[in-house]
Amino acid sequence: xxxxxxxxxxxxxxxxxxxxxxxxxxxxxxxxxxxxxxxxxxxxxxxxxxxxxxxxxxxxxxxxxxxxxxxxxxxxxxxxxxxxxxxxxxxxxxxxxxxxxxxxxxxxxxxxxxxxxxxxxxxxxxxxxxxxxxxxxxxxxxxxxxxxxxxxxxxxxxxxxxxxxxxxxxxxxxxxxxxxxxxxxxxxxxxxxxxxxxxxxxxxxxxxxxxxxxxxxxxxxxxxxxxxx
Amino acid sequence: xxxxxxxxxxxxxxxxxxxxxxxxxxxxxxxxxxxxxxxxxxxxxxxxxxxxxxxxxxxxxxxxxxxxxxxxxxxxxxxxxxxxxxxxxxxxxxxxxxxxxxxxxxxxxxxxxxxxxxxxxxxxxxxxxxxxxxxxxxxxxxxxxxxxxxxxxxxxxxxxxxxxxxxxxxxxxxxxxxxxxxxxxxxxxxxxxxxxxxxxxxxxxxxxxxxxxxxxxxxxxxxxxxxxx
Numbered sequence: 001x002x003x004x005x006x007x008x009x010x011x012x013x014x015x016x017x018x019x020x021x022x023x024x025x026x027x028x029x030x031x032x033x034x035x036x037x038x039x040x041x042x043x044x045x046x047x048x049x050x051x052x053x054x055x056x057x058x059x060x061x062x063x064x065x066x067x068x069x070x071x072x073x074x075x076x077x078x079x080x081x082x083x084x085x086x087x088x089x090x091x092x093x094x095x096x097x098x099x100x101x102x103x104x105x106x107x108x109x110x111x112x113x114x115x116x117x118x119x120x121x122x123x124x125x126x127x128x129x130x131x132x133x134x135x136x137x138x139x140x141x142x143x144x145x146x147x148x149x150x151x152x153x154x155x156x157x158x159x160x161x162x163x164x165x166x167x168x169x170x171x172x173x174x175x176x177x178x179x180x181x182x183x184x185x186x187x188x189x190x191x192x193x194x195x196x197x198x199x200x201x202x203x204x205x206x207x208x209x210x211x212x213x214x215x216x217x218x219x220x221x222x223x224x225x226x227x228x229x
Numbered sequence: 230x231x232x233x234x235x236x237x238x239x240x241x242x243x244x245x246x247x248x249x250x251x252x253x254x255x256x257x258x259x260x261x262x263x264x265x266x267x268x269x270x271x272x273x274x275x276x277x278x279x280x281x282x283x284x285x286x287x288x289x290x291x292x293x294x295x296x297x298x299x300x301x302x303x304x305x306x307x308x309x310x311x312x313x314x315x316x317x318x319x320x321x322x323x324x325x326x327x328x329x330x331x332x333x334x335x336x337x338x339x340x341x342x343x344x345x346x347x348x349x350x351x352x353x354x355x356x357x358x359x360x361x362x363x364x365x366x367x368x369x370x371x372x373x374x375x376x377x378x379x380x381x382x383x384x385x386x387x388x389x390x391x392x393x394x395x396x397x398x399x400x401x402x403x404x405x406x407x408x409x410x411x412x413x414x415x416x417x418x419x420x421x422x423x424x425x426x427x428x429x430x431x432x433x434x435x436x437x438x439x440x441x442x443x444x445x446x447x448x449x450x451x452x453x454x455x456x457x458x
Contacts, residue, residue, distance in 0.1 A: 051331065051365055063320050070326045077319040090306035091292050097299045102280065136280055 006031035007059040015161030016068040017056035023075045025198040085154045100158040107133045115169045116220045141185040163190040235260035236288040244390030245297040246285035254427040256308045314383045329387040336362045344398045345449045370414040392419040397438050
């Protein structure tokens with residue numbers, strides 16, 4: 001691997017980019033980090049990801065890969081040594097892909113929706129919808145330590161933001177999303193996941209996350225208040 | 230393969246389910262079709278796909294797989310004989326996954342948005358957004374016969390609904406989406422794709438599609454007219 005060039009475009013807080021940090025570190029791949037300021041994107045980022053203009057982007061030699069789930073599979077298929085991010089069995093692979101997608105298309109938007117609403121009926125309904133989505137994850141994790149079983153896998157990596165951001169969102173909104181008595185499986189998973197060394201060592205600072213998401217929420221709520229008038 | 234049980238839950242018109250029809254037929258897999266009426270879903274479908282309650286669902290022996298892109302990869306990894314739906318090279322696989330996802334998360338919603346708006350500024354804006362998304366596909370197909378190159382691949386299968394529905398949507402709305410002079414690459418792709426035998430033999434009847442989507446659009450537009458009052 002001596003001559004390989006591996007670069008990761010990320011921000012300090014993007015949960016999508018964090019997935020790639022975890023995956024590369026789990027695989028032991030040396031890489032260079034390029035920190036982006038999304039309010040002033042670099043020419044290099046815009047060239048590498050002209051369509052979405054987003055992080056993460058992985059640069060591998062002359063190749064550019066965007067979209068975090070696509071990058072995770074690329075990493076697993078390029079550096080095929082252990083640990084494997086996806087299982088080997090086709091059905092288990094399909095199941096992992098299903099849950100990774102469910103996390104991104106159902107769980108994340110529903111939690112974001114609840115997070116970005118002010119107190120009232122709309123927030124209550126969004127909160128209920130988020131809890132419903134989380135209930136499916138609770139079913140899936142039941143009896144397992146991690147979604148990948150004993151070892152971290154692509155579903156854990158994809159849902160990893162939950163273990164980090166849920167308590168941040170709870171603190172800011174006062175809404176409870178994952179409680180030990182109501183979601184013991186997910187609660188246990190959050191604890192186990194957060195203890196994995198590559199995860200523990202790479203969390204963004206919590207106080208900075210609270211400040212950032214608090215500010216985003218205030219901006220959204222004040223815009224909506226103006227629209228409602 | 231004598232004792233294998235392969236069943237596909239579909240509807241006559243679902244473009245997501247059609248992907249699986251094409252993939253199974255390309256691979257030469259014998260399967261049983263279960264036609265669902267989505268206004269009166271079968272117990273079997275609800276059991277197989279309790280989360281999304283949608284078609285397609287593939288049943289393979291005792292295994293259940295939902296989500297069309299997940300099913301396509303499952304088929305390719307389970308029946309590994311030619312034709313391959315995904316390329317072998319990790320970077321080409323990543324590129325194929327990127328475009329398949331782009332089709333589902335960007336192109337399809339933008340075209341649907343334009344389709345479900347009545348004449349006016351909102352429709353014009355939605356139409357422009359859809360054309361912008363299609364422009365990226367035009368860039369990608371340039372110089373190629375199919376997205377998979379000479380042979381049909383997962384991107385062609387995922388975008389296949391375009392070749393079928395674009396002209397249906399154009400006929401109903403009067404909006405042009407893919408024109409021969411403006412999008413010669415996509416136009417050529419639509420023609421080449423529609424001529425592939427498994428595609429040609431499995432298109433839903435066009436008059437039924439026009440009637441169905443015309444009715445859906447009318448329902449959406451009349452609901453919005455009521456809300457606006």
